[in-house]
């Protein structure tokens with residue numbers, strides 16, 4: 001792994017990957033690199049060497065694949081990276097039949113836990129200003145699994161008039177994601193809510209629920225309850241108070257977009273994908289082709305995802321200064337929104353670059 005804790009001060013010498021992706025990724029990812037570098041400098045946390053790797057539509061042009069082998073090889077050796085959103089729906093037809101590249105990366109590197117917090121920011125509009133939940137999404141199975149007994153890969157068509165997708169749920173994957181959720185709840189408000197659909201899918205989501213309940217016995221201080229996914233959608237809008245929500249892959253995909261938008265905008269919905277050894281910062285939102293190239297995208301989700309990555313690396317390596325750099329990014333973002341500066345998705349007037357410059361100024365100001 002390309003991470004060295006350099007000296008007694010905990011300064012790091014670190015290589016991280018950068019995969020810009022498509023659409024607004026080309027705006028928000030370079031902005032994030034600047035913000036992370038500024039926060040590392042301001043906290044004397046050390047230096048990051050960024051490895052820019054081919055990914056997305058531009059990689060189809062240059063390397064014949066949205067996720068070329070050289071990118072995959074490079075990621076194997078890195079402790080972490082920033083992944084911009086891809087606009088796979090716009091790729092040429094032969095690439096649209098493949099698993100979306102973001103999903104492929106999660107499975108290829110075993111990034112089984114997708115941690116997606118939803119919390120409102122000060123100073124900007126929010127449907128649920130009180131929301132403070134973390135959705136822990138199982139990232140490798142369900143309908144996204146690419147091993148099934150019929151084809152060994154995702155969806156298939158037994159005849160030209162019938163299409164099928166087989167959801168895979170294993171006790172092993174449920175156990176590890178449940179442990180992630182309960183461990184996180186211990187650092188928060190000691191409550192885990194399992195979201196499932198066991199009234200209709202008692203074998204697959206039933207196994208998920210049963211396994212989470214079993215794992216709950218390992219964490220006696222943490223309260224556990226469960227809610228059907230359709231009811232959870234209603235409870236989240238209505239104002240239900242939850243702490244950690246653990247759920248399977250596709251339910252987590254949908255509920256995290258809902259929770260992000262309720263907190264203010266999809267543009268602030270951060271996420272971190274992790275295994276035991278690697279982590280990938282990735283906004284929960286997509287490439288937003290409707291606003292791409294117009295300097296209108298909200299970069300907060302990507303900034304906050306990067307802060308989550310720094311925290312994860314800091315914890316794993318015992319490099320406390322990197323945790324301070326993460327905290328510096330979060331404080332600079334909230335100070336900026338508190339000052340009433342926000343992009344249009346949050347009701348503000350700032351462009352992506354104006355918002356970024358404001359955050360950069362605040363990152364430096366406290367040094």
Ligand SMILES: NC(=O)c1ccc[n+]([C@@H]2O[C@H](COP(=O)([O-])OP(=O)(O)OC[C@H]3O[C@@H](n4cnc5c(N)ncnc54)[C@H](O)[C@@H]3O)[C@@H](O)[C@H]2O)c1
Pocket residue numbers: 024084085086087088089090100102266267268282283284285286287288289290291296297298299301345
């Ligand atoms: N993680 C990923 O890489 C990822 C996630 C979701 C969708 N996608 C892909 O992105 C493409 C577009 O998908 P979609 O339109 O369904 O979802 P989307 O998340 O790209 O956009 C949904 C809506 O949210 C807005 N939005 C999203 N991010 C924003 C931001 N940072 N700032 C301001 N507004 C923002 C968009 O303008 C749009 O109105 C598709 O090709 C899809 O497959 C990729």
Ligand SMILES: CC(C)[C@H](C(=O)O)[C@@H](O)C(=O)O
Pocket residue numbers: 100101102103253283284285
């Ligand atoms: C584009 C797609 C692979 C992705 C998903 O469905 O997981 C997206 O919605 C996300 O949440 O990152």
